[in-house]
Amino acid sequence: MPKTLTIIGMGACGVAAFAEAVTRLSYDPGDGWLIHLIERDDALARGLAFGTEQPGHLLNTESRLMGLYDQEPGHFRTWLEARRAEAGTPLDPDGVEYPQRREYRLYMRDVLDRALDRARAAGIDVRIHHQEAVSIEGNHLAARITLSDGTTIATDIVLLTIGTPDPDRFGTLNGAPGYFDSPYPAHQMTEHIERDQPVVILGSGLSAIDAVMTLLDNDHRGHIHLISKEGMLPRVEIPAPETGYERRYLTLENVHRLIRERGAAFSIVDLFRLFRTEAETAAGRPIDWQAEDRYGGDAEAALLHDIAVAEAEDEPFQRILTAARHDSTAIWNLLRPVDQKRFGKWLAPHFAAARFVTPMINARRLADAMARGLLTVRGQIDETVADEGGAGFTVTFDNGDTLETPIVVNATGQATTLDEMKEPLIKDLLAKQWLQPHPVGGAIAHRATCRIISATRDAPRLYALGQLLNGELRDTNAVWFNVECAGRAVDDILRQR
Template sequence: MKKIAIIGGGACGSAALIELIIQSISASLQNQISFVLIERQKKVGYGLAFGSKQPSHILNTQADIMGIYANEPDDFAEWLKAHGGKYRSDVKSESDEENAYTSRLLYGHYVAEQLEESIKKAKANQINIEVIEAEAYDIDRLENERLLIYLTNDSTTEVDEVLLAPGTPKPNTFKHFKDNLNYIDFPWPTKNLLERTGKKDHVGILGTSLSAIDTVMSLVDNGHTGKITMFSPDGMLPRVQPDENKDFERKYLTLSNLHNLKREKGHPPRAKELFRLFIKDVEETEGKPLNWKSFNRDSKDQLPLLEYDISVAEKGGDSLLNMAYSMRYDTSRIWSWMSLHEQIIFTKWLGRHWTITRHAIPLHNAKRLAKLIKEGQLEIIPQNNEVSFIQEKNHFKITTGKDGIFEVKKLINATGSAAKLEEMQNILVENLLKKDYLKPHPIGGTVINPHTMQCISEKGGEHIYAVGHLVNGMLMDVNAVWFNVKTIARLASEIIFKTTANGHV
């Protein structure tokens, strides 16, 4: 009897168990395989990302590609139609269900429901499923190659394969503030954030990306009337996602052309080559050359840019945005074709500009953000370079290179998840890193075999797998459910293949 453990019961962990159940039943593995799902929260299927009760915490992707099943991307949209559709109060849409942005909690309900149904099917097919409410904090590789998982409920479980799906790890930056009651080290769960901020406090938020915007929405949704100041090195807000992007046909930056480049020139795609092809496609659509330096939003006034983005999003987006979104299903392949050297160049040179374009704000929240800035309640400050605490004033001091010094009553770290393993505040990751069971990737996350999602580490062995943010360096789009469920399908196939003795039951 093979026993498989999934550590983490959020969207990725749930999707993995669902897919493993589907493949186990299809392979007739009744009484030959069992699963244990380890999740520290009482409710499974939600995680931090989809457990928020805040109405303004909405999906950053339309419903039509959010299906939890790898080969049924429209399943969530179909589920949504059957559960009230676009007329629900927790759905933001000016068109149809396929292009709707729903609350994250509603999506969490969907995932939890699919998981519950899958577990029932597994049990009906004599496949045992155990759900343990505890946190896994360490793993030992045993002499027989099995893995012993240590849990916070003072128990252990011995398994054949382990999938790491820890979700969104806290960053461990600003450790020296951890005992300061005015410092909130993570914006989730929202309850903690709201309990520790007064409605009239001047709140500083470290970060201007999607996590930071969610933090702003959490505050104002709950009656915050005080000043909110967002700080980041570049002060750039994400662009604005239309309800429905205009179609964009690429002629130059295509997989076919890049493969031809590899074949003819004998080297992997380079960052400069990719950018040149990107420019050619956009300018071909625009019918004229563009001033590309003008697109650099670093340290610029964000309100005019946000208002422009809202206006073009209402018309289906501009060429730059639609070009980026047209690459949704190709970027991970292109990334895998690049050398590590070129990946690092791209990350340092273009990474942040790509991120604000490709991971945009839903139109509904963008309009709210613009209103807050116009009313003077919210401001965006770039070039923050030092954060300190003034004991006498009981305030934080943020020193910036452009706008001087700011003082705030409360400070929230909403910089997003840490990229590098050593920056992740997760006891299991920390212990696996100490044992060299995980090998850090230079850009972030752990080194894996991208075809099977198996962690590559001599000391860790061949039975530990990882998905989601834990593999953010080797793979792109690991913050997207649609991408993660595809990697999970490959992972599940590998585990089932191994379980059936190389493909034969």
């Protein structure tokens, strides 16, 4: 009897999982499968990050790591080279390329369309639903998904690929005039923020930089304030960070050896010592680690420094962290929960700044905006409150300074813990204890298969990809890693016959 798989969310993770399932089923269909694709947006293969039309919204990962087929990270680069050649603007085969995200959306759609065509040719029944999944009922044998229009879908297995959940961090600001809960979709900002208005953007990471690019793309003239706890910008991409470095110290082998020889747990201190030794070896010189702590420092000076060292290809951190990407989750899972929490408190902002970097073209735009007095970055924010009567907002800093602004954009990034995710479906599954919170974020799941581990034995068969597993699988912001996980999950799903 045919089995039913339902994929909820058809952004990058959903497309990758569907393409992998169709690839497998087209040559080994078993007793047959029905696949439901649920997407609340009016278009599949778009998602929040890639649905933008802003020219300044670029991929933050080099094109050679963005393929959507399992074990083929370079597929997007191959697709991109063919597309550019056809347009008469061929890529340099050895060049670094960070395309606009709207171009990547075309690639996602192409992968989806090819999978749909292949499914039809193979006789795989695929049904598409443009609704939001709001709840799930059932048990281990079968589940029933309720959609926002009241219809239900019977299914055997559910794969949650809901993308990047919005955080519910500033609930007291919701509904206040001039408050934007997210920088996406970008048209909300461009349509409702006047060009001469000063703007406060909460956050200073990649989402915040997207918000700045949205404003700059639309010739914004009012002052832009990037404000966060750390006051740190991401570092600047170096050419081809995925090539040219072989680790000697920060390796899974050395981590295991430390645990075995000492008979003690691997700690956050051990992790930093290995990284420090690796970095100084790669740099060929001692590193002033106190100077590398940019918390609350001069963001403009740091940005100019990062541009210079990236141009000189003299920045070791990105090469080390990119080279370690295939070991990062395994190393992460060898840390105890207490050390994972310490990582989040002590090292996570510095790790994120070096691992999730800004393309050079956008870094130069930021530096230009700073030089023109249009953009400032500041750390040590305390709180943001809406003024009475809807007249604007007041931002307070740890030292007691205040800043008045008519516009606030929440660009603090994705939700990490289940209780701050605003998705109705997540709240439903959390209330049923079918999702269990991981100690440092996301849900508890089987690391090798991405299958959700529920608190009750009667839970439906649930799998997840992406940010829902951010505590269990650390690198869930990376498309290449989520594609790899999609392959694992689909492999396990299709074995259940």
